[in-house]
Amino acid sequence: xxxxxxxxxxxxxxxxxxxxxxxxxxxxxxxxxxxxxxxxxxxxxxxxxxxxxxxxxxxxxxxxxxxxxxxxxxxxxxxxxxxxxxxxxxxxxxxxxxxxxxxxxxxxxxxxxxxxxxxxxxxxxxxxxxxxxxxxxxxxxxxxxxxxxxxxxxxxxxxxxxxxxxxxxxxxxxxxxxxxxxxxxxxxxxxxxxxxxxxxxxxxxxxxxxxxxxxxxxxxxxxxxxxxxxxxxxxxxxxxxxxxxxxxxxxxxxxxxxxxxxxxxxxxxxxxxxxxxxxxxxxxxxxxxxxxxxxxxxxxxxxxxxxxxxxxxxxxxxxxxxxxxxx
Numbered sequence: 192x193x194x195x196x197x198x199x200x201x202x203x204x205x206x207x208x209x210x211x212x213x214x215x216x217x218x219x220x221x222x223x224x225x226x227x228x229x230x231x232x233x234x235x236x237x238x239x240x241x242x243x244x245x246x247x248x249x250x251x252x253x254x255x256x257x258x259x260x261x262x263x264x265x266x267x268x269x270x271x272x273x274x275x276x277x278x279x280x281x282x283x284x285x286x287x288x289x290x291x292x293x294x295x296x297x298x299x300x301x302x303x304x305x306x307x308x309x310x311x312x313x314x315x316x317x318x319x320x321x322x323x324x325x326x327x328x329x330x331x332x333x334x335x336x337x338x339x340x341x342x343x344x345x346x347x348x349x350x351x352x353x354x355x356x357x358x359x360x361x362x363x364x365x366x367x368x369x370x371x372x373x374x375x376x377x378x379x380x381x382x383x384x385x386x387x388x389x390x391x392x393x394x395x396x397x398x399x400x401x402x403x404x405x406x407x408x409x410x411x412x413x414x415x416x417x418x419x420x421x422x423x424x425x426x427x428x429x430x431x432x433x434x435x436x437x438x439x440x441x442x443x444x445x446x447x448x449x450x451x452x453x454x455x456x457x458x459x460x461x462x463x464x465x466x467x468x469x470x471x472x473x474x475x476x477x478x479x480x481x482x483x484x485x486x487x488x489x490x491x492x493x494x495x496x497x498x499x500x501x502x503x504x505x506x507x508x509x510x511x512x513x514x515x516x517x518x
Contacts (some may be wrong), residue, residue, distance in 0.1 A: 194251030196495045203253040204450040207240060209271065211455050213261040214291055216325040217313075219352060219381065233456045237271045239475045241278070243453060246484045248280035252451075256285045256309075260455065263292040269303035276304030287311065287350075291327070293335025301342040308339050309348040314358050315365070323358070336374075348375040348435075353401060355394045366405045369432035377422050377435035378405075398438040405434060421447075439463075445498035451491055459487065461495035469494075 194202045211229050213221075235243075244255060255275055262268060263286075275284055286300070287309040300308075312332060314320050320329035340347055349368065353359050362378070369376045378401045381394065405411065411425035414433055422435035452460040457472035469491045474483045 192249070192251045194492065196492045198446075198495075198497050200447070200449060200495075201251075202449055202451065202492050202495070203251055204256070205244065205247050205252045205254070206256045206258055206450055206452045207244070208258045208260065208453065208455040209237075209240065209262050209268070210234065210260040210265045212264050213259060213289070214264055215261070215289055215327045218323055218325065218357075219313075219354060229456050235453075235455065235457045235472065235475070237267070237274070239457070239472075240271065240453075241274050242475065242481075243471060243484060243488075244275055244281065245278050246481050247451075247488055248278050250485065250488060251280075253280060254283040254285075255281060256287060258287045261289055261291070262286055263288050263296055268296075269299050272300065272305050273303040285309065288335075289324075289327075290332035290335040292331075294331055294338040297335065297338040297342040297344060301344055305344060307346060307348070308344045309350055310336055310339075311350045311352075313351050313354075314361055316361070319358065319361075340373075346373060346375050346432075348377055350377050350379055350437075352379045352381050353396050354381050355396055357394070359396060362401060362404050363408065366408055366434055369434050370408075370427055370430045372432050374432045375422075375424070375435055376432060377437055379437040380440050382439050395440075397441045398436045399441065402436060445496075448495075451488075451495075459491040461491050465496055467494055467496075 196202055211226075211234075216225075244252070257268070257272070259265075272284060272286075275281060283306050284304060285307045286305055288311070290310045290312065293308070293310070297308075310332070313323055315329070317329050320327055320332075336347060336349075349365065351358075351362075351365050353362055365376050365378070368374055378398070380398055380401075381396065402411070409427045411434060412428060414424045414426045416424055416433070421439070422437045424433045424435045426433045448462075452463065453471070454460065454468070457475065458468040458470050460468050469487050471484065471487055473479075474487060
């Protein structure tokens with residue numbers, strides 16, 4: 192079955208946040224004051240998540256990404272992944288992580304059926320990592336990346352959010368990683384969502400500027416990868432890895448958006464930048480039939496907007512923090 196929205200986009204990708212908890216406090220994600228965490232009963236159980244995924248697969252969803260918070264902080268995640276892997280129709284399961292716990296869990300995750308990982312990493316400098324994460328240690332992250340490669344969770348995708356006056360002097364260092372490794376190094380435009388403590392227009396760096404900076408190393412050759420997604424990919428001549436640019440603000444990829452998001456507390460978001468949410472939890476916990484969950488999933492696709500206007504929007508105070516939406 193092929194699932195399309197009213198704009199003829201194929202919807203085959205579900206991002207599932209399994210927790211809003213994280214073992215870091217990154218400055219661009221969480222405000223200094225912290226965030227209110229969901230209570231234990233507010234979070235979907237693994238059984239509820241598996242049920243939603245099974246029904247979504249019956250409608251045409253083929254890819255699942257596990258997110259958080261930090262998903263590896265939730266116990267028994269391998270059980271969830273192995274259960275999702277058995278669902279008829281699910282072809283690809285990936286996970287986004289900060290990498291802190293990856294060295295310990297990489298082999299187990301691969302054995303459970305995880306296909307690949309994305310690692311959020313915004314600096315390669317230990318002192319700056321402590322600053323950005325408010326006390327984190329980069330050592331376990333670097334070991335986790337190596338462990339994920341050894342476990343076959345490939346390709347490893349490194350996601351960096353360049354912020355002016357914070358880490359923009361490391362763009363070159365990250366780009367050079369693609370010269371000598373098979374990793375996909377992806378530069379993501381800083382978005383006005385999450386912590387507004389850090390956000391300001393003068394700290395934002397557009398993809399066009401990022402690309403000009405990277406091209407000082409050498410010409411970038413466009414490449415088309417097998418898997419689709421929001422990134423536009425390039426390669427340096429004779430490089431092993433690739434460079435990706437994710438331009439949520441300057442070069443909208445809304446026209447190709449193929450995803451829904453399920454928050455840890457059971458709300459479907461048709462668009463990251465929209466406040467529209469459809470709460471699945473009452474139906475999941477009131478013994479509703481699968482047809483009702485199917486109806487709500489279909490409704491989320493029906494109300495999925497054609498695009499967002501976040502670049503022109505001034506009032507961002509109503510947006511959920513990223514840790515409460517799912518990365």
